[in-house]
Amino acid sequence: MLHEECGVFGIAGNRDAARLTYLGLYALQHRGQESAGIVTWNGEAAYQHKEMGLVNRVFSDEAIFDKLPGHVAIGHVRYSTTGQSKLANAQPIVVRFRGGTLGAAHNGTLVDSERVRGMLEAQGAIFRTTTDTETILHLVARAYARRPAGTVDEIPAILNEALAGIEGAYSLVMMIDGRLVAVRDPRGYRPLCFGKIKSGGWAVASESCALDIVDAELEREIAPGEIVVLNGSGPEFHRLDSAGGPRSFCIFEYIYFSRPDSFIGGVSVDHVRRNLGRNLAREHPAKADIVISVPDSSNAAAMGYSEASGIPLENGLIRNHYIGRTFIHPKQSLRDLNVRIKYNPVADTLAGRSVVVVDDSIVRGTTSQKLMRMIRDAGAREVHLRVASPPIRFPCFYGIDTPTRGELIASVKEVPEIAKFIGVDSLGYLSFDGLLASAPPPKANYCVACFDGSYPHECVMKAGVTGAGGRDSE
Amino acid sequence: MLHEECGVFGIAGNRDAARLTYLGLYALQHRGQESAGIVTWNGEAAYQHKEMGLVNRVFSDEAIFDKLPGHVAIGHVRYSTTGQSKLANAQPIVVRFRGGTLGAAHNGTLVDSERVRGMLEAQGAIFRTTTDTETILHLVARAYARRPAGTVDEIPAILNEALAGIEGAYSLVMMIDGRLVAVRDPRGYRPLCFGKIKSGGWAVASESCALDIVDAELEREIAPGEIVVLNGSGPEFHRLDSAGGPRSFCIFEYIYFSRPDSFIGGVSVDHVRRNLGRNLAREHPAKADIVISVPDSSNAAAMGYSEASGIPLENGLIRNHYIGRTFIHPKQSLRDLNVRIKYNPVADTLAGRSVVVVDDSIVRGTTSQKLMRMIRDAGAREVHLRVASPPIRFPCFYGIDTPTRGELIASVKEVPEIAKFIGVDSLGYLSFDGLLASAPPPKANYCVACFDGSYPHECVMKAGVTGAGGRDSE
């Protein structure tokens, strides 16, 4: 399973800013389950509450909201693979600086952060976290310090200057001296959109599903390289100088990360996934009795496959949704337990049947192996695995937690070998063209580096192709 | 939403008894989310761990299992509507008695428990909980006390005597001086089954999905009125004297409570639900563009409806599975928030479409009203609600948390009025015959009192028909 690493959210101009942000983060929970946090600003001071855990654990008491006053709020949900002093890395991060109070919540990964940190340290900077967010806060504070005091109104110019030195993926929601500011990197790797709240004010979110829950109408996505400053008086739009070049939207947001009810590029993610399934059926037909999905992420693709192939859809696997990050795997030798606790087959649906299993993607192949074995043990006569994305051959350096190149099964095995390893009667991956044909055009706007190694930045090109990966990122 | 009130599980003859019970309870989590507990017996003493919360919160540390030694274990997950001193009511309950140590986990509700408690109190009994489980422990201890000391081998005779005085629903998993004992009431209201664990020993569970997770093969369901004593040497089968009469299996286990992958009556619950959907399509066709489900409980019925009607199935609602019991509803005026935090529409699927919405049942009608409004706000042109069960007109007294009769919308309104209240273009409930035709015969074996008021016990007949309900139960 791949992991998206963050979700960001912000509110300006609504007296329930903290409560709405809580709801927004709850809707973005799938983007990060490790920690959650909200920072608010009430015109005088910043208030924050951050903890490890799911949104509804971190904000488990109505009294918390009473301690988060103000009409402006930013929030963050985080997933991270790395260890020590985790709470310190939780976001949003808020600091005092020359311009007053500065907060930031960040989704994405900078590709040159070590160089930038080294440069900052050489200037005397101190770092309390290993996050790119802190690096960005340093850059913004220094851009302010290079100007005369009291130039807070020049936010766009200052951000332009601060972000000029960094490259990579960033969808940022910031609170700069009480103003809500959203910025998306010039290539637009990660999604970011904003909307108007019916009860008043504005909301910024990683995905539109988080606008829905606060009853905000999606205005539009924030463009790559765009800066949006949100005040009570309405949004102002600015551009980074570096905007206007090639785009690199992560196509995996359509395949797996984003929620199906979110709109990206004017279409719901669910519809793109239906297309993935339809194209998969056309490219890799199967003689089978039934189509089943690996729930829930592959439900739409399985529907599309069933529709295009005419093979009836069935519930072949039931997913237990109660699993959480705290699940203890008892030390004992139950075969395939880590798959078994998540999925259970419906035996009388599978028994004696030739089954098409639709899954969204394959990373290491070990989970697929166990899952297919479980399906076969439940009585399936034939198992035909159909994957709604091309083989993943390269690690991601822009905010997805991928294993190193050597652990990616498609990087070290050809498709027939993978089929043998997983133990299926046939295996079909959606083609690269089939993938791009499923999503809104133009095709050139997508980052597909995990499939073909064509990293947008030269500096990571070499690392990715030669096989490093799994950096600590945000 | 209705709530099932308990799940029970037990292990005999496996050195990982506590860990397997943890997995079994995790698979039964849908039957109760309020508290979880395990009691083990290691030949010398009983050990227990019980807490409020989900199974993976209560057992969040591997070290807990080191404090639950033994080859025998019983476990329980509980849902309860009532309040004070909740942890005291958590199960299993374990006591010292004349025969040594006695533990019990119970699913169901006794219909005459107040009379029995009064009788026991008149004999000097003290009660620390409001559970039927404690009542049963008293009865078993007293049956032992009426015999000479050391007659522990007469378990079946003693249970027969102890349970002779009670009526109602009970699927019991007990630990009597180190022996695992399962008992199901003579009418068999609640499910109970057992199986052989591949790695050794025996498992008893409310549903077969919990046998799957511990790699146990379902032997068979425990028959109404049957007593199964499980030792290392294998199961012994006995019968209550009261066994052999009419049966009353709760048909709502098929409609809503049990997991789709569980087998009851030789068929998966998923298959019965497909039948419900097919029959619903035949009884209440609709001219519509798409069929959508209220996920996840109505997924199979929606598939059946789509299949039988030929109307294509779509994902119209996305469910957020991160919601937990601790979710704080912020005090603010977001319309339909309690529905919105659970479901979100896929707008480009619904927009301009005539939609068949398949739901499993309607209780008060208020949730349906909000949900249909949300679907309509998302752009649906027409909304046709199809319900995969008949109108619920009577409260349950056998273990389901139903509101009082007056709160059941079908008890106070006719179908056209309900349609108007909910705000749909058409409304169709599955017929009583359509329901019974969907489940394995014979029809007479089911309790359908919530639909027609034909309570199996006379004592509750009057209460149910005149409208009381919502007793504190187990």
Place this chain on the structure above:
Amino acid sequence: MLHEECGVFGIAGNRDAARLTYLGLYALQHRGQESAGIVTWNGEAAYQHKEMGLVNRVFSDEAIFDKLPGHVAIGHVRYSTTGQSKLANAQPIVVRFRGGTLGAAHNGTLVDSERVRGMLEAQGAIFRTTTDTETILHLVARAYARRPAGTVDEIPAILNEALAGIEGAYSLVMMIDGRLVAVRDPRGYRPLCFGKIKSGGWAVASESCALDIVDAELEREIAPGEIVVLNGSGPEFHRLDSAGGPRSFCIFEYIYFSRPDSFIGGVSVDHVRRNLGRNLAREHPAKADIVISVPDSSNAAAMGYSEASGIPLENGLIRNHYIGRTFIHPKQSLRDLNVRIKYNPVADTLAGRSVVVVDDSIVRGTTSQKLMRMIRDAGAREVHLRVASPPIRFPCFYGIDTPTRGELIASVKEVPEIAKFIGVDSLGYLSFDGLLASAPPPKANYCVACFDGSYPHECVMKAGVTGAGGRDSE
């Protein structure tokens, strides 16, 4: 160190019953640090809050008191040596019984509880705890059941009947169908007193220091064998039939357990301890430069020793009061760490001095050994240990947590050997007569079994003399 095992408290007729009980328990914290609990009654139902931990941790939130309504409350602090499922053993215990609601908090230990439990089990009783309190609740409920229903006003007669079958130590605070009832066993082992609250109503407490904190005036101690029923209308006084025989007040309450500011027998505990020190100085003079105390329990005795001997008192040891039950002893080889974390010497007071150290008692001798070594390491030239009680030679069976007889150093060694083991230049224990002369007469009223083995009950005589001990008790 010996441990007292419980403190009890109760309020009747004050609308702040729970809050006052909290304060009362806080003042009695020295009598038990393991768990704390309060049960209230508001005329309709009982409410409770019990947890492991110190009073100010268990009641760490004002909101808890809002859930403990009523004008009647009973409370308990507990210390226990035994293990499993501790919370279940926390008190007060509250049950439903024939007369309604019955709660009890108990200080003391029954000497024949196994026989009584066996008898109750033979009648079908079930036990959820290993406490004597539950045994007493069973007895009371059964006494009620032997009478016609509705005879709740006969509380004294019923208690008389219920308690007729038990022997040993019990200072009980009960809540019987809303009435506050205090009972003290006929020998009066443990203290129990009551007073009038200035703001209204009545309070019962193990010690008078707990009356002080709620601004209640000590009326008098409850007499051995007395039953006090407290209503809004004032106290009613009754007697157990077994009252009037010999008394056995635990003299260790004066030596160590009770707080110095509590009044017992008309005199403050502090004054008795001054007497112990004065008599100790007369019996065991020393040629020394200074007198120091082992703080805080020996402060008064050290003052008395200094006063009677004319040797000046100094602060030779400083006690760290932050130690709690959760203190982790790091695994490492710091000599005498368990003494060192509690006490530290004042080096320039001890250096080169001949020192009299006054301690209240010696149990195993190991702590004294480490403490004296620490004093010597700090530079003391001579160390003369003076103990303000006679040698402890026998275990207690009436509510004190003593080790087995073989672990009591005075049971296996003579005084010169003890002096050698501990490593002091001289050792003097207060004589038996010196002890009795220090406390209010008559001498026959005290239990001194731990010194001379003269257990009040024959059944324990043998056990005590032959060496068993350390029973699980309340």
Place this chain on the structure above:
Amino acid sequence: MLHEECGVFGIAGNRDAARLTYLGLYALQHRGQESAGIVTWNGEAAYQHKEMGLVNRVFSDEAIFDKLPGHVAIGHVRYSTTGQSKLANAQPIVVRFRGGTLGAAHNGTLVDSERVRGMLEAQGAIFRTTTDTETILHLVARAYARRPAGTVDEIPAILNEALAGIEGAYSLVMMIDGRLVAVRDPRGYRPLCFGKIKSGGWAVASESCALDIVDAELEREIAPGEIVVLNGSGPEFHRLDSAGGPRSFCIFEYIYFSRPDSFIGGVSVDHVRRNLGRNLAREHPAKADIVISVPDSSNAAAMGYSEASGIPLENGLIRNHYIGRTFIHPKQSLRDLNVRIKYNPVADTLAGRSVVVVDDSIVRGTTSQKLMRMIRDAGAREVHLRVASPPIRFPCFYGIDTPTRGELIASVKEVPEIAKFIGVDSLGYLSFDGLLASAPPPKANYCVACFDGSYPHECVMKAGVTGAGGRDSE
């Protein structure tokens, strides 16, 4: 009650560094009860554990120490009056900087920190806390950045440069790229000492009582303006350029803050307090029956008073040591509850007596008022309050949490008025000369600004004399 605001501790060259630091912090608990933390360094990385609460709550699990590996550790206990995001302010603070890893624990308050922070912000610095510690970390990191990379060996020169710009009180324990460094400000406001651990390595501590607990021998106090670098190979001694000027040791460390068993200036704090009491008796004799102490802080002074006056010492007040920061004051009208929960009179000691009460100091006077009323209510015939320090008339700006000038009773009332307000028959404060005569000479070495307003720094002189106070400090 005044509050000291921090305790610091450090270990170098011992493999049990974290465990020893835990013990050291436990011994320093009286210097700060709000949060506790430890940072270790194992040659490769820094590890930390910090939480709100007492040391034995923060380190309540042996497993925590397994996650704090290394031979070097620094620790901190903190008290703070200020609010929001408290955990963020907990110390030690550890950051990444040009020289690697930099950690610091700080006791004291800078007097010009706002100016320094403003200067740093103008250079682009960001602040995550409101602590002086973070300011110091910035200064050190910037001093490193001004030199060529890899000049880590020049620690003394770099610290000299970094600290040149700040004034005020700082006793610092730092970890600079794995080296333990202790620094004391040139005036030496707060104590700091170091010693050799018998089991190996070196320890630095705020007070010598923390050296005792880890079995370290006090080498000497660190001199004002001294830098001590501790490696496995032994200590190196350096001096700040600003060292050698006038000294300002806080005399309140003798009066109240330090533990009696700590040595400062070659003498135990207990001995100085005895002197305070003796001089107090000479200056303010009383015709009384007994002398009592307000335990525990005034015990030594009361002994000294008794000794010099010949009036016998008694235990007149018993202190409850179980009170913690979490104590809930129930909302109810018990008079003087906040005093009553801490102290209770011994009535038969006070009744009818003329009593000298010795207290260490008076701040606002309200606690004294309640305490004296309680003593009088307990029956004292006459109450003569004797205070072992002069009247506090000015707020502290060097690390003590004092109220504003207007709240200091001695700042707004003369002694006779204070006596009247508190309600005593006579009141005597120790004279300024009597105070200075009690402590080791020379008198000029002490800061006595809280008594006479003679602040060592001009910048605070005005603020102190005109009445501001209560700054947020460390």
